[in-house]
Structure formats: structure tokens, C-alpha cells
Amino acid sequence: MSPDPPPRLGLAMAKQFAIGAVLIVMLTSTAVASGVLLQVHESIQVFQENSIPIPDIENELDKVDPGSPQTILVLGSDRRFTDARTDPVRSDTIMVVRLDPDKKSTAIMSIPRDLKVEIPGHGEDKINAAYAIGGPKLTVRTVKLLLGLPISHVVNVNFHGFQEAVNRLGCVYTDVDRRYFNAHGGPGGYATIDLKPGYQKLCGSKSLDYVRYRHTDDDFVRAARQQSFLAQAKDQIGLGKIFGDRNELLRIFGRYTQTDIAKNNDAAILRLLKLAYESSKNPIQEIHFRAAQAGTGPYVEITQQNLLKTIDEFIDVGLIGDAAGDSGGETRKPKPKRIKAKHALAPGLILAKKAGENHVLDIATRLPTLPVYFPKAILARGGYVRDSPRSYDIFDRNKNKYRAYRIVLAGGDNGQYYGVQGMTWKAPPILDNPTDEVRMRHRTYQRYFDGHRLRLIAWKTPRAVYWVSNTLSKELTNAQMMDIARSLQRIGQ
Numbered sequence: 001m002s003p004d005p006p007p008r009l010g011l012a013m014a015k016q017f018a019i020g021a022v023l024i025v026m027l028t029s030t031a032v033a034s035g036v037l038l039q040v041h042e043s044i045q046v047f048q049e050n051s052i053p054i055p056d057i058e059n060e061l062d063k064v065d066p067g068s069p070q071t072i073l074v075l076g077s078d079r080r081f082t083d084a085r086t087d088p089v090r091s092d093t094i095m096v097v098r099l100d101p102d103k104k105s106t107a108i109m110s111i112p113r114d115l116k117v118e119i120p121g122h123g124e125d126k127i128n129a130a131y132a133i134g135g136p137k138l139t140v141r142t143v144k145l146l147l148g149l150p151i152s153h154v155v156n157v158n159f160h161g162f163q164e165a166v167n168r169l170g171c172v173y174t175d176v177d178r179r180y181f182n183a184h185g186g187p188g189g190y191a192t193i194d195l196k197p198g199y200q201k202l203c204g205s206k207s208l209d210y211v212r213y214r215h216t217d218d219d220f221v222r223a224a225r226q227q228s229f230l231a232q233a234k235d236q237i238g239l240g241k242i243f244g245d246r247n248e249l250l251r252i253f254g255r256y257t258q259t260d261i262a263k264n265n266d267a268a269i270l271r272l273l274k275l276a277y278e279s280s281k282n283p284i285q286e287i288h289f290r291a292a293q294a295g296t297g298p299y300v301e302i303t304q305q306n307l308l309k310t311i312d313e314f315i316d317v318g319l320i321g322d323a324a325g326d327s328g329g330e331t332r333k334p335k336p337k338r339i340k341a342k343h344a345l346a347p348g349l350i351l352a353k354k355a356g357e358n359h360v361l362d363i364a365t366r367l368p369t370l371p372v373y374f375p376k377a378i379l380a381r382g383g384y385v386r387d388s389p390r391s392y393d394i395f396d397r398n399k400n401k402y403r404a405y406r407i408v409l410a411g412g413d414n415g416q417y418y419g420v421q422g423m424t425w426k427a428p429p430i431l432d433n434p435t436d437e438v439r440m441r442h443r444t445y446q447r448y449f450d451g452h453r454l455r456l457i458a459w460k461t462p463r464a465v466y467w468v469s470n471t472l473s474k475e476l477t478n479a480q481m482m483d484i485a486r487s488l489q490r491i492g493q
Helices: 015-033 039-051 127-145 161-168 204-212 217-238 239-244 247-253 266-280 304-315 353-368 478-486
Strands: 068-075 093-099 106-110 116-117 123-126 153-158 172-176 180-182 192-194 197-200 257-258 282-285 349-351 377-378 389-396 401-410 418-425 438-440 443-450 453-460 465-469
Touching: 039 349, 068 127, 068 353, 093 127, 093 304, 106 217, 106 304, 127 153, 127 266, 127 304, 161 204, 172 204, 172 217, 192 204, 197 204, 197 401, 197 418, 204 217, 217 282, 239 266, 353 389, 353 401, 377 453, 377 478, 443 478, 453 478, 465 478
Parallel strands: 068 153, 106 282
Antiparallel strands: 068 093, 093 106, 116 123, 153 257, 172 197, 180 192, 349 377, 389 401, 401 418, 418 465, 438 443, 443 453, 453 465
């Protein structure tokens, strides 16, 4: 694979800024708001001493009643805030977060930077041009006009704190879908990356490399990858760790962000922290922005019908297990539900047993302690990719070593890869909190949904655990995911 030319910093390091901001906000808010009053005010003082206010923004934001849902706009740029007046830059991250403790999930939605919109007072242009023209203030106006939703707060993020925050939080176990490689560094070496596929712990520089990668992806794939990283991070980092280190995390957040609440009174900050705390108990759910590239032109466009549907999903976010209609709308089942065997594969799948056996033969002989299962059913388009399968060691947080392997298959579309993971670590964080369980062909599978879509389906044996991961954009249907999982077998079976 030939890597693209190194990107400019402003284009390469887009959404990790927002990921870092939301991660720190959600997690430190949980710790701060759950502390005793003295500790809360101490932490608020730390935040105020280190934070930078956004100038002239208050009149653009909407007031909401205490405890009511709030929508937060997160913007990302790699320029220093003090440089913006003399050297304007387009924001390459525009993300909205919906905090609503009454919903089953916290909604996050990325707006494509090339989306064609009406910029108030400046006509039609790409949405990220609003930042270059009028900074956060004009961007807030533009997003409000687009979505028709009140914006309660805005966070403007600089990327330099991302590595610090991830390392401070103890790194993040991440389900890396495929090989990420580029040997040609841009300014400062930021464009280089060499990350192999498989579930693994990512710390500062590697996590930054992963979430910023852009060489062969489009905006939609990058947004899906970065939001997947955020969701996995939130699920893994415990309240005790956050609470014990809340002041340093707030210093990092303050140094590398501008916010509208930077110099607000304690009561206003505390109300937001309490709302973030209540919302942070819920899982994060990415809302897909239903836009598409406009032919060969420079714009991404969205129809009015798709825009309204996207906004409705953002407001009414929730988790519903919905695999082929068999879960009855419940998110948990006290007992695994039996699913009858069927003879025909889901549309789009083919049987490729011989290809699978040939693909895993080498690692199967090199992993005596880890039985290697491969999928007999795969997508008709795509197939096994180079740099797969990979066998490796993985360590838990107590330094215990386990054997693991990853099989990578192409989904057929740009940047879309699905895969099979196996490991002797019986309790990796990714398998915490399944949505439900089903029984298929003498196996019990744990299913993990993102909205109505299966993102992962897992199966445990006495010796190991295995799972099938959907593509970053969850392009495989629920029926395809279940049939691939159901087809897992060893060589010679």
C-alpha cells in the first residue's frame, strides 16, 4: 500500500482533539461531581485557574433549565488559540454531544468538515469555513442553523493535550481493526504510524497515531474510528482513577481547551458537571451523519430528509438490541434466547472454508495453547488481507501475559475491515457489559449493540475467548455478523 503524501497538521490531527476533550470532560466530570462539596469547589478552582475563555461567545449560546438535556459543541484545531486572530484556520473537527440522563445513551455526532451549508451572512460554503471566518462564535451560529437545536456550551480544543490525557488515564485497550502504516513523516514526524491489527493497549503516541490516521480513509471512516476509541476509553477507565487524579486532568483540560464556562461562577459549572456525571453512567452511542460525497465536487451534502432523520436519532438516542427482530426490543435477557438453525447464509455471504484453513494454517501450528478458530462464512466481496493473521502477546493491567491472534478481512469499501479475534485472556475490557445473550448451535454468544446495529459478537470456551468485530462504520448487517460468528471453526472440523 502506498501511503498518501503527509497531510498538513490542520488536516491530519482533526478529531482526536475532540475525542480528548470529550473524554476528559466526561470522565473528570464524573469524578468531580461525585466528590464531597469541598473537593468539588477545589477542583472547580483548579479548572478556572488553568482554563481559557472563548471571547464574546455568551450571547450565541442557549440557556436551559438546570437538569435539562444540553447539547455541547466540540471544535478541534491544531493552532494555538492566540494565533487565531492573525493566522485563521479552519476547524477540522465539528462534533456535537448530547447530555441527557433520561436517555439510555449519550449521543455523539460528527459533522463532516466538507459539508455544504449556509454560513450566516456569508452564503454557502464548507461548514469548517465558518471557523476561519468567524471562529467559534460563527461556527455556533452555523451549527444551530443547520440542526435547529439549541447549543448550551462550546469547547474549542487544541491537540497537544491528547497524549498527556491518555497517558494520565492509564492508556486504553483498543480493538484495532487492521494494519495502519505510513513511513513518511510530516512536520515533526506526526504523520508516521506503524500499528498492527488486534486488540491491544494504546498509550499516548500510539493512541494519537491511531485516532489521527487519514492517509487512506475518508471523513466518515475517521469519525467512526475516533468515536469507537472514545467509547472504549470511557468504558475502561474507573471512577477511582479519575477521582484520585481529577486535579491534574482538569489542568490538562484547561491548558488545551477554550470553553464558554472557563470563568463562570461555581454554581453554573457545578450544574454542568452534575449533568455530565448523570449522563456518563450511560454508554456512548455514535449517531451516523447521513451525508455523502457530492459526485466529484469538493462538498459533502445531505438531503433534508436524511438531515431530519439524523437529528431525530441524535435527540432520541437509545440502545435497542435488534438482531433480525429477535430480541423483542429489550436490551438484556435473563437467559440466552435460542435462535433456530437455518440452512441459507445471510445475503452477501459465501462459504470459503478452504481459503480460511489456508489462511490460518501457519499460526494454528504456532499457538498450541490457543485453539485457532476461523470463519467459514465471509463476505462475498473483500476477503482476507495482507498482514493477517497476526499472532502476538497481550498483557493485562497486572502484567499477566496471554496469547492472542487477529484475522483481518476487507469489507469491500474504502477503510472498512472486519475481523476475528481470539485470546487466552478470559476477561478483556471489551467484553464487559454485553447487550444480551443468544444460543446458536450449542454455543452461547454475547452480543454488543450500537443502537440497532451489532458491533461485536463474542463466544467463550474453557480455554479462550473469541469475537467477531464489525467494520468501523458497522457495514455488516446483524444477520451477517451472526452467521459469521456461527461459522467459526477449527481446521479439519
